[in-house]
Structures are given as structure tokens and as C-alpha cells.
Amino acid sequence: MPEAEAFRALFAGVDQLAPGTPEITRRIGKLCKLDKESVVLDLGCGAGRSSLLWAEEFRSRVFAVDVDSDCVGRLQEAARKRGLEDRIHTAIEEMQTYHYQDEEVDAVLSEGSIYLMGFENAARHYRQDLRWGGHFAATHLTYVGDVRPEVRAFWDAEGGPYCTMEENLSLLRQAKYWPVHHEVLPEEAWRAYYAPIVARIPALRERFAGDAEGLGALDRFAREASLQLDGGGWKEAAYVLYVARKM
Ligand SMILES: C[S@@+](CC[C@H](N)C(=O)[O-])C[C@H]1O[C@@H](n2cnc3c(N)ncnc32)[C@H](O)[C@@H]1O
Numbered sequence: 001m002p003e004a005e006a007f008r009a010l011f012a013g014v015d016q017l018a019p020g021t022p023e024i025t026r027r028i029g030k031l032c033k034l035d036k037e038s039v040v041l042d043l044g045c046g047a048g049r050s051s052l053l054w055a056e057e058f059r060s061r062v063f064a065v066d067v068d069s070d071c072v073g074r075l076q077e078a079a080r081k082r083g084l085e086d087r088i089h090t091a092i093e094e095m096q097t098y099h100y101q102d103e104e105v106d107a108v109l110s111e112g113s114i115y116l117m118g119f120e121n122a123a124r125h126y127r128q129d130l131r132w133g134g135h136f137a138a139t140h141l142t143y144v145g146d147v148r149p150e151v152r153a154f155w156d157a158e159g160g161p162y163c164t165m166e167e168n169l170s171l172l173r174q175a176k177y178w179p180v181h182h183e184v185l186p187e188e189a190w191r192a193y194y195a196p197i198v199a200r201i202p203a204l205r206e207r208f209a210g211d212a213e214g215l216g217a218l219d220r221f222a223r224e225a226s227l228q229l230d231g232g233g234w235k236e237a238a239y240v241l242y243v244a245r246k247m
Contacts, residue, residue, distance in 0.1 A: 018112020044113020048075030055087035104131035177244035
């Protein structure tokens, strides 16, 4: 399918697949009190930018789950190069059915992937794997303040409609978590995600010339990046970090 092919070409080999910065990933580790004793799940780990940091800087044992074998392969390679093979364990599986069986885990974490399972669904489902007092943390698209109609229309059609921050905090409380932190990710987090992908678009337009579906996919991504960055959409359709403790 040309549209899927264009998306694959856009994202192939990219290390960062969602808004974020190493500082945010580090803050998640600190807020979740990760250390060398911690057992962590990274849901939708992608090429492993978060898993690698939690394993390297906090010495935690990370179980990284993703359906994409190419991404998981790149994470394994990076872990080997950094001498982290004993800290990072991978599974090519769907987060909806993955179950860590050996013991209770200290943290269930996900940067940019929880929408695939649903924020509330994931919080409720993975509560059973968390020890009492363990942390659930995710970065997730969230409507903040007065969202302009054009921003809302775009994101409603891109996997939405999304909840507000208050609604997500309330969902966490209803699922028996105690929210301990939430913050809107800065513009820099979106730039870090978009920049390398947007830079590929001119060459890909040539490759997909004459292919309406392929070009349509490229246009849609370019429109998203422009809406979020040039149009300031990142403040309204914001990426929010939520950290909550199981109670
Ligand atoms: C938006 S990316 C985020 C990746 C990574 N956390 C990051 O921030 O760079 C979402 C990831 O979820 C993976 N994914 C898609 N569906 C999934 C599923 N059902 N279970 C687990 N992972 C899934 C994709 O392969 C992709 O790597």
C-alpha cells in the first residue's frame, strides 16, 4: 500500500519516534525512583531511546516491548555496543497481550506509545503487574486549554478525540493511582522528534512522484509538523508527561 510505504520510508531507521528529550526521559527515571534494583517495562519501546537511558543511567533492568522487529533489532544492537545486554531484555509482542510473569514490576513506562492501547486501558491493565507503590508513567497527547478548531479537527482525525489533562488525571485516580506529577512537554521535545523526519520529505516527494497516496501521506505529516511547530499547536494538542503511583 503506497501510503503505508511512504510512512515506512519516513520513519525507517529513525531513533526518536515521539516527542521528547533525554531530559524528560531522565526526569521520568528520577520521578519513578529508578535504581539498579528496579524492574521496568518500556511499552512500545521503538528503537529504545528510553530503555537505553534507564538502563545506562539508573542501571535498571528494562523489559522493552514492541511489535516492530526492526526497531527491536536496533535496540539490541545499541544495547550490545553499550555493554547493556544484561540490563535490557526485549520482546517482539503487542503491549495489549504482553505479560511479565516472573515478579511484580517497579515501573510501567511508555513514551509516546500508550495511545496504541488507550491511556485508561493501559493504566488499568498494567496495574496488575505493578507492585504496590510502583509507578505508571506515560507521555500522551492531551488537549490543553482552548484548543483552536483547526487543531482539534486535525488531531480528532489522527487517533483522537483526545482527553484533557484533568480528564486523564481523573482516569488515573479512578484506576486507583495517585498522580504525583504532570507537565506539558516543551516545544523543543516536538522539534527533536520532527526535525530528522521532516528533513527527509523533499527527497521522498521525488521518490513518490506520481503516487497520489504516497504523496498524500507525506503531505499529512508535513502538515502535522507545521501545525504543531509554526502554528503553535504543540501548546494545545500538547504532549503531557503523567507520573502516578499505584495505591
Ligand atoms: C510513537 S512510537 C514511540 C516509540 C518510542 N517509545 C519513542 O519514543 O521513540 C510507537 C511505537 O509503538 C510500537 N507499536 C505499535 N503498536 C504496538 C503494539 N500493539 N504493541 C507494542 N508496540 C507497538 C511501534 O512499532 C513504535 O515503535
